[in-house]
Amino acid sequence: MKLFRRPALIVIDVQRGFADPDYWGPRNNAGCESNIARLLAFWRLNAWPVVFVRHDSTNRQSPLAVGTPGNEFKDVITGEPDLLVSKSVNSSFHGSPDLHDWLRGEAIGQVVICGITTNHCCETTARVAGNLGYDTSFVIDATHTFDRPAPDGSMFSADTIAAMTAANLDGEFATVVSTEDVVGR
Numbered sequence: 001m002k003l004f005r006r007p008a009l010i011v012i013d014v015q016r017g018f019a020d021p022d023y024w025g026p027r028n029n030a031g032c033e034s035n036i037a038r039l040l041a042f043w044r045l046n047a048w049p050v051v052f053v054r055h056d057s058t059n060r061q062s063p064l065a066v067g068t069p070g071n072e073f074k075d076v077i078t079g080e081p082d083l084l085v086s087k088s089v090n091s092s093f094h095g096s097p098d099l100h101d102w103l104r105g106e107a108i109g110q111v112v113i114c115g116i117t118t119n120h121c122c123e124t125t126a127r128v129a130g131n132l133g134y135d136t137s138f139v140i141d142a143t144h145t146f147d148r149p150a151p152d153g154s155m156f157s158a159d160t161i162a163a164m165t166a167a168n169l170d171g172e173f174a175t176v177v178s179t180e181d182v183v184g185r
Helices: 032-045 099-105 118-131 158-169 179-183
Strands: 008-012 050-055 083-087 110-116 135-144 175-177
Touching: 008 032, 008 118, 032 050, 032 110, 032 135, 032 179, 050 099, 050 118, 083 099, 110 118, 118 135, 118 158, 135 158, 135 179
Parallel strands: 008 050, 008 110, 050 083, 110 135, 135 175
Antiparallel strands: none
């Protein structure tokens, strides 16, 4: 993977509220958080821009509701970001402050995406980034998701969902990479 002069790392929704298996169900990729920590350390070593995104749910019953412990970042999210985006929808490009405006103002043309969940906010952000013309990398092993029911009641495993996200994104909206592809180059 070729990294541009100043790629931005976008770390999405790595919040304590996602640690509740009773609410979300089984998850995949136990190494997600450690891979995010590796990416953050690599970005800071290179003094590249880091964006933290926080989902501020407007649903008071959500584990991610504003003002609850679940809305806080997990311990792996350390240091100050160059930009903190607050959102209440899936795309990090539809939050405040405006991510697209900030990236353009910083002359950043490449984004690297990681976080929670693979198939919701991370995938949606990657799709929008690709549509806006960013060179977008999606670090699949620095994301995780949860088992999900289909409309017919059957269940999709988190691993299957993550594999489908990778298939949906790669070559169309983003380049799907691993943490090692990024930090071990």
